[in-house]
Amino acid sequence: MQKLYQWLGFDPKKYHLKTEMMAGLTTFLTMSYILAVNPDILSAAGMDRGAVFTATALASAVGTLLIAFMAKLPFAQAPSMGINAFFAFTLVQAMGYSWEAALAAIFVEGIIFILLTLFNIREQIVKCVPINLRFAISSGIGMFIAFIGLKNAGIIVSDPATFVALGEFTPTALLAMMGIILSGVLMVLRVKGALFYSIIIITIVGIPMGVTHVPSSFSVVSMPQSLEPTFLKLDFHAIFNADMALTIFALVFMDIFNTMGTLIGAAANTEMMDKQGNVKNIKQAMMADAIATSTGALFGTSTVTTFVESASGIAEGGRTGLTALVTALLFVLALFFSPLFLIIPSAATTGALVMVGVLMLSSVRDINLSDLSEALPCFITMLTMVLTYNIAEGMALGMISFTLVKLFSGQYKQLNWTLVIVTILLMIRYAL
Numbered sequence: 001m002q003k004l005y006q007w008l009g010f011d012p013k014k015y016h017l018k019t020e021m022m023a024g025l026t027t028f029l030t031m032s033y034i035l036a037v038n039p040d041i042l043s044a045a046g047m048d049r050g051a052v053f054t055a056t057a058l059a060s061a062v063g064t065l066l067i068a069f070m071a072k073l074p075f076a077q078a079p080s081m082g083i084n085a086f087f088a089f090t091l092v093q094a095m096g097y098s099w100e101a102a103l104a105a106i107f108v109e110g111i112i113f114i115l116l117t118l119f120n121i122r123e124q125i126v127k128c129v130p131i132n133l134r135f136a137i138s139s140g141i142g143m144f145i146a147f148i149g150l151k152n153a154g155i156i157v158s159d160p161a162t163f164v165a166l167g168e169f170t171p172t173a174l175l176a177m178m179g180i181i182l183s184g185v186l187m188v189l190r191v192k193g194a195l196f197y198s199i200i201i202i203t204i205v206g207i208p209m210g211v212t213h214v215p216s217s218f219s220v221v222s223m224p225q226s227l228e229p230t231f232l233k234l235d236f237h238a239i240f241n242a243d244m245a246l247t248i249f250a251l252v253f254m255d256i257f258n259t260m261g262t263l264i265g266a267a268a269n270t271e272m273m274d275k276q277g278n279v280k281n282i283k284q285a286m287m288a289d290a291i292a293t294s295t296g297a298l299f300g301t302s303t304v305t306t307f308v309e310s311a312s313g314i315a316e317g318g319r320t321g322l323t324a325l326v327t328a329l330l331f332v333l334a335l336f337f338s339p340l341f342l343i344i345p346s347a348a349t350t351g352a353l354v355m356v357g358v359l360m361l362s363s364v365r366d367i368n369l370s371d372l373s374e375a376l377p378c379f380i381t382m383l384t385m386v387l388t389y390n391i392a393e394g395m396a397l398g399m400i401s402f403t404l405v406k407l408f409s410g411q412y413k414q415l416n417w418t419l420v421i422v423t424i425l426l427m428i429r430y431a432l
Contacts, residue, residue: 059299
């Protein structure tokens with residue numbers, strides 16, 4: 001046992017076993033909604049929900065175990081909210097790639113991330129995008145995720161005159177609205193696992209409303225769903241075209257910022273961060289993230305990243321890899337409860353999607369809105385992500401507008417060559 005503690009960075013003289021275990025449970029409850037939401041989103045790309053559930057649980061467990069033993073930090077990993085939407089609604093639905101080709105892109109992204117971390121190049125990627133645009137991208141993805149939730153529930157529908165409109169108050173839409181309010185109330189009351197409990201409650205309420213369909217042979221516990229429909233189903237034929245190359249760049253960029261932002265934000269004001277603002281073992285944590293992403297693609301899920309919900313476990317006192325180990329074991333245990341998660345209707349996950357959007361929107365407050373040359377590109381980024389139904393388009397248009405505004409207003413010294421080159425490549429892509 002002492003050896004295990006050393007591998008996890010747990011010192012019984014400094015930390016408390018009960019505290020670390022409760023922190024791991026808290027993190028799991030807070031982020032376990034991903035087990036319901038991720039299969040729901042990726043099924044829109046034509047993927048088997050049962051297989052995606054298993055892939056989600058396994059990828060989360062593997063990524064979190066890597067964090068536990070490689071970085072000895074109390075963080076957990078799972079398929080990224082935002083990138084899973086990018087996968088299903090941009091790569092597959094909008095750009096027309098098969099989900100097999102999209103999985104290949106995720107796998108290559110993970111390999112690139114591994115190399116960037118290995119050779120310490122990730123900092124250059126981070127510096128490429130201006131700080132205000134980074135905040136705008138996070139906020140825009142949050143708005144996009146919330147929009148997806150509203151659309152899937154029929155609260156927002158298409159309209160030939162106005163493009164979008166308020167939908168009819170169907171049982172599905174009403175159930176989703178109840179979920180939004182319940183999720184908000186539970187989070188305001190600081191209930192641990194608020195989104196998870198909201199999803200379960202709304203799923204139960206949906207039974208008499210005819211929205212939740214429970215099979216006659218339903219059983220809460222069962223053997224794990226088969227991974228065969230998605231396992232190793234990667235198609236590399238489309239990897240080398242120009243659009244896919246830019247897409248992989250966007251995936252790498254989003255993954256790096258998701259991970260670094262979470263690690264820095266959640267570790268702040270704890271002994272996990274030094275006086276210079278550096279998170280201990282951050283390179284190992286980034287490597288764990290990269291390996292988990294490629295592994296997750298092999299299982300059959302979108303990019304795995306460090307979850308901001310890890311902050312809930314840290315707030316409970318989790319400080320070592322033991323917290324992450326507990327969370328990982330709970331993801332493994334969840335494999336045997338797949339029937340419970342797979343009957344959850346889209347309407348029951350709407351509240352979670354909207355609340356994730358609200359939390360991600362908080363980055364807006366960090367944008368320098370007093371400088372129009374910064375505010376305009378940020379606004380374009382956020383707005384076009386939603387209106388084009390495409391995260392990549394929003395990022396691209398934001399970077400192009402930032403470069404052009406700075407260049408033609410005489411503020412070209414604020415640009416870096418990497419951003420200029422990326423902007424030129426993006427403009428050529430649109431021109432062609």
